[in-house]
Amino acid sequence: MKPLRRAGGTFPDPLPENVVRTVGALDGGPAWLESLPETLAGAQDAWKLVLDAPFEGGSCSWAGPARTDSAEHAVLKVSFPHREARGEAEALRFWDGAGAVRLLRASEDGFALLLEECRPGGTLRDSPGEPDELLAAGLHVLAWLWRRPPEPGLDLESLEAVTADWAGLVEKRHPRLRPGADPYLVRTAVGLLRSLPRTAERSVVLHGDINPGNILAAERAPWLAIDPKPMVGDPGYDVWPLIMQIDSPMRLVDPRPALRSRFAAAAEILGEPADRLAAWSAARAVESAFDRYNIGSYPAGDAELAQAQLLADVAGL
Structure with a gap:
């Protein structure tokens, strides 16, 4: 060659x-x-x-x-x-x-x-600044992506179909991979993965992986998103990576006040109910935990299951 x-x-x-x-x-x-x-x-x-x-x-x-x-x-x-x-x-x-x-x-x-190409191209994750300021910057990118409603014939998967598949996988994996996981938390997450997409008040083109490493500094806009894993559906699905990865609230003795503050900020910028955003985040954390268990990454899975419990508390589940 x-x-x-x-x-x-x-x-x-x-x-x-x-x-x-x-x-x-x-x-x-x-x-x-x-x-x-x-x-x-x-x-x-x-x-x-x-x-x-x-x-x-x-x-x-x-x-x-x-x-x-x-x-x-x-x-x-x-x-x-x-x-x-x-x-x-x-x-x-x-x-x-x-x-x-x-x-x-x-x-x-x-x-x-x-x-x-994004120039200078540094990530939001690596940018200097206070976490609340960086979170707001990422949320404004997300709001920009959601501004235009999906069009008929757009060849993207529906969120409802994807999360229904995930709900079935969590149900199968729970008794096989982590039978000691809190059954109430797992059942709640499975129910949310099935019900939340059906009860959305609007549908958007979702980024699908809007973590702070996928938002880059650019010249024609302060920040631009890269590497989408797109679907069409409930906007509340998208916020979890930004909320949890802009820094690590899990290091706090009690992360719940900081998480409530973040979901409140997200609700204000995005126009979505804070408790719904938190519920989506809890459901996604449970699904991600069992995905990690499935590849043998038990410490990471346990950390995400603990995160899911805190998110469920914040959502009032």
């Missing part, structure tokens, strides 16, 4: 270790990793790009700087084909830069994307 053109050398560089570890453990992952240099070469030739070494981080995709034949800076992203990545091109095309990076080109299957 001919080497890939890049600034200062040729590809392939070693892949980020986390991508190799994560994708390599998935069905079809080793074959995808083996074919990745050819996939990158195809995108490079089709879109006339010069590539540079991939970014660190990520788990299921190769992403790195690219320069077009007109000397414009961009980012090439090639994802392992999986459910969460299937709608990324569709959502970015729908938003058209309103709160998220712009989609410049996409492969026919939607898993290879040429994206607007």
